[in-house]
Amino acid sequence: xxxxxxxxxxxxxxxxxxxxxxxxxxxxxxxxxxxxxxxxxxxxxxxxxxxxxxxxxxxxxxxxxxxxxxxxxxxxxxxxxxxxxxxxxxxxxxxxxxxxxxxxxxxxxxxxxxxxxxxxxxxxxx
DNA sequence: GCATTGACGAAGG
DNA sequence: CCCTTCGCCAATG
Numbered sequence: 001x002x003x004x005x006x007x008x009x010x011x012x013x014x015x016x017x018x019x020x021x022x023x024x025x026x027x028x029x030x031x032x033x034x035x036x037x038x039x040x041x042x043x044x045x046x047x048x049x050x051x052x053x054x055x056x057x058x059x060x061x062x063x064x065x066x067x068x069x070x071x072x073x074x075x076x077x078x079x080x081x082x083x084x085x086x087x088x089x090x091x092x093x094x095x096x097x098x099x100x101x102x103x104x105x106x107x108x109x110x111x112x113x114x115x116x117x118x119x120x121x122x123x124x125x126x
Numbered sequence: 127g128c129a130t131t132g133a134c135g136a137a138g139g
Numbered sequence: 140c141c142c143t144t145c146g147c148c149a150a151t152g
Contacts, residue, residue, distance in 0.1 A: 041134060041135055050147090052134075052135085052146075053134040054147060054148070055147075057134060058148080060133050061133065077133075077135080078136090079134095082133090084133030086133085130150105131151080135145105137144085137145085137146100138142105138143085138144075139144095
């Protein structure tokens with residue numbers, strides 16, 4: 001069952017399969033509990049690592065138009081750094097959102113990232 | 127159609 | 140331990 005896709009307006013035939021990847025990424029990110037965070041690599045791994053973490057980040061770029069809105073602010077790199085904060089409406093938006101969820105951010109790095117880390121491959125237990 | 131880039135990550139020096 | 144290089148895969152120039 002497909003839902004309305006954010007990029008369906010473009011939807012190249014070559015990317016048809018790739019599209020499932022997008023949907024999966026969005027679905028996983030939406031399942032991230034409040035106050036928790038995960039990494040691009042973790043998501044990629046959960047999806048089978050066959051796609052590489054970069055594709056996750058790339059998918060996030062399109063997540064801005066995904067419905068419902070994907071909490072992309074809960075996704076950071078393996079370093080726990082807010083690498084994509086500059087892609088939000090405001091460079092501080094990501095940080096603000098995280099702090100609202102009791103996620104402390106210091107110097108663009110999530111404090112105790114290891115403790116707040118939410119691994120879909122573990123939590124969702126495949 | 128080839129070259130560069132990118133919200134990443136792991137490995138090598 | 141810090142910095143550089145390679146790999147991934149799709150998009151964009």
